[in-house]
Amino acid sequence: MRFVAIKMLVGDRAKYLGIVMGLAFASFLITEQLAIFTGLMTRTFGFITDTAIADIWVMDPKVQFVDDIKPMQDMQLYRTRGVDGVEWAVPLYKGLLKAKLENGNYQTVIVIGLDDATLIGSPPVMLKGQAADLRRSEAVIVDTVGAAGKLSKPSPVPGQKRIPLAIGDTLEINDNRASVAGICKVSRTFQSQPVIYTTYSRATTFAPKERKLLSFVLVKAKPGEDVKALASRIKAVTGLAAYTRDEFKELTIRYYMKYTGIPINFGMAVLLGFIVGTAIAGQTFYSFTLENLRHFGTLKAMGTTNKTLLGMIVLQALMVGSIGYGLGVGAATAFGKLVKDTELAFRLPWQLLVITAVAISLICVFAALLSIRKVMKLEPAIVFKT
Amino acid sequence: MTIQKNNPFPCDEETSTKAVAVHCKGITKAYGSGSETVNALNGINLEVRTGELTMLVGPSGCGKTTLISIMAGILDQDEGDCVLFGKNFKSMSDLEKTRYRGEQVGFVFQSFNLIPTLTAAENVAVPLLIRRIDRKTAVQKAGETLKNVGLGDRLNALPAQLSGGQQQRVAIARSLVHEPRLIVCDEPTSALDHETGFRIMELLQYAALCADRALVIVTHDPRIFDFADRIAKMDDGRIVDVSDSPQDMGK
Numbered sequence: 001m002r003f004v005a006i007k008m009l010v011g012d013r014a015k016y017l018g019i020v021m022g023l024a025f026a027s028f029l030i031t032e033q034l035a036i037f038t039g040l041m042t043r044t045f046g047f048i049t050d051t052a053i054a055d056i057w058v059m060d061p062k063v064q065f066v067d068d069i070k071p072m073q074d075m076q077l078y079r080t081r082g083v084d085g086v087e088w089a090v091p092l093y094k095g096l097l098k099a100k101l102e103n104g105n106y107q108t109v110i111v112i113g114l115d116d117a118t119l120i121g122s123p124p125v126m127l128k129g130q131a132a133d134l135r136r137s138e139a140v141i142v143d144t145v146g147a148a149g150k151l152s153k154p155s156p157v158p159g160q161k162r163i164p165l166a167i168g169d170t171l172e173i174n175d176n177r178a179s180v181a182g183i184c185k186v187s188r189t190f191q192s193q194p195v196i197y198t199t200y201s202r203a204t205t206f207a208p209k210e211r212k213l214l215s216f217v218l219v220k221a222k223p224g225e226d227v228k229a230l231a232s233r234i235k236a237v238t239g240l241a242a243y244t245r246d247e248f249k250e251l252t253i254r255y256y257m258k259y260t261g262i263p264i265n266f267g268m269a270v271l272l273g274f275i276v277g278t279a280i281a282g283q284t285f286y287s288f289t290l291e292n293l294r295h296f297g298t299l300k301a302m303g304t305t306n307k308t309l310l311g312m313i314v315l316q317a318l319m320v321g322s323i324g325y326g327l328g329v330g331a332a333t334a335f336g337k338l339v340k341d342t343e344l345a346f347r348l349p350w351q352l353l354v355i356t357a358v359a360i361s362l363i364c365v366f367a368a369l370l371s372i373r374k375v376m377k378l379e380p381a382i383v384f385k386t
Numbered sequence: 387m388t389i390q391k392n393n394p395f396p397c398d399e400e401t402s403t404k405a406v407a408v409h410c411k412g413i414t415k416a417y418g419s420g421s422e423t424v425n426a427l428n429g430i431n432l433e434v435r436t437g438e439l440t441m442l443v444g445p446s447g448c449g450k451t452t453l454i455s456i457m458a459g460i461l462d463q464d465e466g467d468c469v470l471f472g473k474n475f476k477s478m479s480d481l482e483k484t485r486y487r488g489e490q491v492g493f494v495f496q497s498f499n500l501i502p503t504l505t506a507a508e509n510v511a512v513p514l515l516i517r518r519i520d521r522k523t524a525v526q527k528a529g530e531t532l533k534n535v536g537l538g539d540r541l542n543a544l545p546a547q548l549s550g551g552q553q554q555r556v557a558i559a560r561s562l563v564h565e566p567r568l569i570v571c572d573e574p575t576s577a578l579d580h581e582t583g584f585r586i587m588e589l590l591q592y593a594a595l596c597a598d599r600a601l602v603i604v605t606h607d608p609r610i611f612d613f614a615d616r617i618a619k620m621d622d623g624r625i626v627d628v629s630d631s632p633q634d635m636g637k
Contacts, residue, residue, distance in 0.1 A: 001515055001516065003508075003515070003521055004501070004504065004508075004512060004515060007501075007503050007504055007508070008501060008503055008504075010503070011502065011503020011504070012503060294499060295499070295501050298493070298495070298499040298501075299512070299516070300460075300484070301458070301460045301487065301493055302487070302488060302491075302493060302512065302513050302516055303484055303485060303487045303488015303489065303491075303513070303516045303517070304484070304488070304516050305481060305484050305485070306480075306484075308516070379460075379461070380460040380461075381455040381460045381461040383460070383493065383495060383499060384451045384454070384455055384460075384495070384496075384572045
């Protein structure tokens with residue numbers, strides 16, 4: 001009877017396509033919105049991901065997320081270095097400063113100051129130049145997106161494309177000259193500001209004068225050391241907050257989830273996809289069943305058991321669900337490829353595919369349940385009614 | 387269009403046992419409740435025999451369709467017993483009844499009730515598929531049955547591509563393909579013109595009389611009374627007359 005179920009379904013082209021398109025739309029919307037949400041959330045901790053060399057991040061206990069800078073005194077670096085189990089500890093400056101461009105405009109940039117001696121925390125990928133070039137006088141390394149975008153220079157010929165910032169070009173940060181020594185590639189940031197790497201001492205020169213300028217202390221655990229235990233030890237000894245890489249990412253995500261409207265906005269969009277999918281697919285599937293009620297009644301009269309009819313409806317729901325899911329997820333993946341190199345955040349880990357599959361299954365179960373209830377209760381004597 | 391001489395439902399009328407196929411005793415059925423109760427059947431006693439074409443006739447609303455629904459096991463009576471080939475529906479569970487129906491009963495409907503997305507052969511194969519016969523064998527047997535009702539050249543036609551008469555032939559083939567012992571027909575000719583209706587009745591009579599099975603037809607079309615072996619006339623939920631002389635009933 002599987003054959004009859006499938007032919008009943010696909011034979012009614014308009015309804016079949018309606019159900020599949022409804023599910024495909026729901027699947028696409030849910031996957032795409034979740035992928036953008038995940039992409040955005042990933043951007044919030046992109047800097048932590050880029051600084052993968054550090055096992056532990058030490059900071060002021062009041063820090064709530066990676067961009068929430070609460071500077072510490074430099075002596076906290078030495079206290080951290082003194083904790084048992086620390087292989088090395090280096091200072092890191094992170095701050096938002098204004099850069100004056102060649103045309104006189106100002107642009108807010110994220111300045112990262114790396115330990116002068118080791119340059120630990122340097123950009124993950126160098127496109128032009130090397131991290132070691134930071135040791136040259138006034139040197140900074142600029143991220144490629146910022147260099148080609150917000151920091152780019154206007155073309156001398158009006159109407160022509162802007163010229164990306166290149167090695168040898170200069171910027172002015174807080175009345176200090178900065179010379180571009182390299183171009184790097186970093187994870188996109190949540191604020192979408194250009195990222196400029198330099199040494200710690202130069203970064204603190206760029207920054208407005210403050211008593212405390214140390215943003216983070218990056219720590220490497222000794223080989224064989226339990227990283228979580230070491231973080232607890234640093235916390236106990238220094239009174240500062242110390243998080244492992246994953247804990248710091250989690251802290252950052254939790255902040256954005258709790259204090260921004262992002263999850264609600266995306267949640268609404270996902271819910272909308274779910275509701276629209278349920279409404280279109282559920283209603284169309286139910287109407288398909290209603291239209292075929294006489295045929296289900298005929299099958300029942302001719303000896304088809306309720307169990308077989310149940311199997312037929314479940315098969316129909318599974319079929320439209322699988323096709324709709326495949327089309328939706330496929331479209332979302334294609335969308336992700338299309339926006340890969342744009343400002344749009346898009347990240348599609350396999351877990352999202354599972355979430356969408358569960359959502360589409362729920363829609364199908366809902367749609368099928370309505371129909372199953374109707375068919376199970378169907379009196380076969382309906383066949384003699386005209 | 388001709389019906390093939392090669393009889394697909396062989397049985398010798400001479401040796402037909404004329405056994406009791408359906409025995410209804412004291413059947414009552416009411417619809418609704420309270421002051422809105424409608425008594426559709428008021429104590430029906432009727433026997434239907436194999437090898438016979440029995441017609442249930444009477445005005446609209448007299449209970450004909452309710453009675454064949456009970457005889458076919460698709461509707462439960464309120465009181466009385468209905469025994470089909472020795473088995474009382476009352477003593478069966480819903481599942482047993484459904485399976486028994488699938489084996490013993492064939493249906494022909496006024497509006498054909500063919501599944502529009504299945505071809506003629508696939509529609510005819512449905513009773514075999516219900517009995518879990520594999521699709522290839524089922525469609526093959528359905529094709530043979532369709533040839534025997536004169537539709538050997540329309541196996542792959544969809545119902546919408548067939549005339550009313552052809553659709554009813556497909557429905558008849560569907561009712562015969564699994565070789566049931568009782569065929570119930572509800573107004574099989576009322577959606578057809580006189581000539582086509584006449585041919586359909588010829589086919590039904592041929593199928594019923596050449597097989598050791600019973601055929602019950604509900605109709606209010608006096609033009610086909612001549613095909614009946616027995617006619618039970620109903621009125622107001624009762625059988626008011628049973629005649630072995632259809633010509634008299636026709637008058």
